[in-house]
Amino acid sequence: KNEVEQSPQNLTAQEGEFITINCSYSVGISALHWLQQHPGGGIVSLFMLSSGKKKHGRLIATINIQEKHSSLHITASHPRDSAVYICAVLTQGGSEKLVFGKGTKLTVNP
Amino acid sequence: DTEVTQTPKHLVMGMTNKKSLKCEQHMGHRAMYWYKQKAKKPPELMFVYSYEKLSINESVPSRFSPECPNSSLLNLHLHALQPEDSALYLCASSRTWTGWDGYTFGSGTRLTVV
Numbered sequence: 001k002n003e004v005e006q007s008p009q010n011l012t013a014q015e016g017e018f019i020t021i022n023c024s025y026s027v028g029i030s031a032l033h034w035l036q037q038h039p040g041g042g043i044v045s046l047f048m049l050s051s052g053k054k055k056h057g058r059l060i061a062t063i064n065i066q067e068k069h070s071s072l073h074i075t076a077s078h079p080r081d082s083a084v085y086i087c088a089v090l091t092q093g094g095s096e097k098l099v100f101g102k103g104t105k106l107t108v109n110p
Numbered sequence: 111d112t113e114v115t116q117t118p119k120h121l122v123m124g125m126t127n128k129k130s131l132k133c134e135q136h137m138g139h140r141a142m143y144w145y146k147q148k149a150k151k152p153p154e155l156m157f158v159y160s161y162e163k164l165s166i167n168e169s170v171p172s173r174f175s176p177e178c179p180n181s182s183l184l185n186l187h188l189h190a191l192q193p194e195d196s197a198l199y200l201c202a203s204s205r206t207w208t209g210w211d212g213y214t215f216g217s218g219t220r221l222t223v224v
Binding site (some may be wrong): 031035041057060081086088101102103 | 147149151152153155164198200202207208209210212213214215216217218220
């Protein structure tokens with residue numbers, strides 16, 4: 001079982017829809033990252049969370065440390081939001097490293 | 111400057127060639143990383159440099175040779191690669207090796223070995 005699990009793997013939405021991507025993890029973490037990767041390959045860091053909730057524009061990220069679960073929400077989705085969204089956790093315990101989920105491919109149709 | 115710059119963006123090389131990938135940042139970050147990403151897979155950590163010293167080598171074959179000449183620059187020297195080494199190579203940096211302040215990723219070099 002992967003240490004970081006994301007769902008769904010693929011998601012297709014119509015423009016304007018509210019989108020939720022989920023991430024569950026099974027290891028102790030110092031922080032959790034939500035990353036965005038466009039087809040060209042570059043990765044953009046959207047959020048780094050260690051507790052609670054963060055909001056940036058139409059994007060909202062939440063984390064529940066007790067339940068080892070995080071969600072990324074996109075409000076009023078737009079075709080330019082189409083990308084792969086990756087959850088990555090920074091493990092704790094002496095040799096911190098990023099452990100990545102397999103990503104969620106989001107397609108927003110006009 | 112808040113970017114990690116990788117060059118070249120695309121590279122095609124033969125199995126007998128020697129080439130280098132370059133990564134540069136001017137954010138004062140003291141940790142720099144190389145990741146390899148195959149299609150539809152998450153990035154895999156290859157190397158970590160902390161304060162210009164190699165701190166993590168994830169059992170990467172010797173045909174990949176990293177170099178950190180100064181705190182702003184990270185190279186990946188490639189020699190005698192195999193077609194299965196074709197992938198997107200991503201560079202990232204963070205303020206320290208713990209990554210507690212977050213990471214900045216480059217746009218990647220898409221490598222094709224023929």
